[in-house]
Amino acid sequence: MSITNILVMNGPNLSRLGKREPEVYGRRSLGEINDGLVQAFPEVEFGFFQSEHEGALIDKLFEIEDHGGCSGVILNAGALTHYSIALRDAIAAVKVPVVEVHLSNIYAREEFRHRSVISEVCGGVIGGFGVQSYHLGVRGLLGMLAK
Numbered sequence: 001m002s003i004t005n006i007l008v009m010n011g012p013n014l015s016r017l018g019k020r021e022p023e024v025y026g027r028r029s030l031g032e033i034n035d036g037l038v039q040a041f042p043e044v045e046f047g048f049f050q051s052e053h054e055g056a057l058i059d060k061l062f063e064i065e066d067h068g069g070c071s072g073v074i075l076n077a078g079a080l081t082h083y084s085i086a087l088r089d090a091i092a093a094v095k096v097p098v099v100e101v102h103l104s105n106i107y108a109r110e111e112f113r114h115r116s117v118i119s120e121v122c123g124g125v126i127g128g129f130g131v132q133s134y135h136l137g138v139r140g141l142l143g144m145l146a147k
């Protein structure tokens with residue numbers, strides 16, 4: 001069985017999961033969410049990266065693009081989703097497929113969250129399923145990579 005490498009990237013404020021607005025984002029910490037992925041997909045080699053900074057996420061995308069070893073990315077860009085043209089352009093600039101995920105259903109929330117500037121350059125978009133959004137994202141990405 002060959003190993004697939006997936007990088008799970010999380011943007012600003014997602015380090016606060018579990019404590020931050022639990023009624024919206026649930027009670028699980030980011031570490032617990034990541035551990036759940038490792039348990040659910042033993043055939044996948046995961047890397048995890050979280051940053052509060054736009055540029056650090058962009059640097060990471062270019063690092064995996066230039067150094068390889070990563071087949072695809074699961075990205076919860078947090079609020080950057082809604083306005084970061086720089087992140088959008090970085091996703092468009094890399095060959096590795098990126099799947100956009102959100103814990104909440106951004107279309108059922110404030111109007112400013114209804115627009116994602118990154119969806120257009122992502123291979124797929126999943127939102128509204130809480131922690132399961134990450135799992136569904138991995139499933140979708142694996143299907144995409146198998147093609």
Ligand code: DQA
Nearest residue numbers: 013076078079102103104113
């Ligand atoms: C989020 C939705 C964004 O609107 C918000 O800024 C986040 C989290 C989600 O996972 O539901 O930080 O990406």
